[in-house]
Amino acid sequence: VTIKIQVDRELCIGAQNCVRLAPTVFAIDDEGLAVVLPGEVPSTADVLAAEHDCPTHAITVTDGES
Ligand code: SF4
Numbered sequence: 001v002t003i004k005i006q007v008d009r010e011l012c013i014g015a016q017n018c019v020r021l022a023p024t025v026f027a028i029d030d031e032g033l034a035v036v037l038p039g040e041v042p043s044t045a046d047v048l049a050a051e052h053d054c055p056t057h058a059i060t061v062t063d064g065e066s
Pocket of ligand 1: 013015017
């Protein structure tokens with residue numbers, strides 16, 4: 001399954017929960033906000049955990065087909 005991950009940088013506060021939970025998927029950039037790294041997602045579960053754990057709900061995970 002292909003999933004699509006987005007970070008709403010207007011909402012992100014740089015709490016880094018996502019980076020802790022899925023360090024190969026998320027990173028913090030120069031502005032101190034999260035970005036989604038390119039490439040394969042090794043674990044959908046980690047990404048969903050990050051989505052769930054983001055304090056500002058800045059992470060959206062959708063089915064890649066939609
Ligand atoms: S967990 Fe949410 S607020 Fe924290 S860095 Fe990631 S996207 Fe931003």
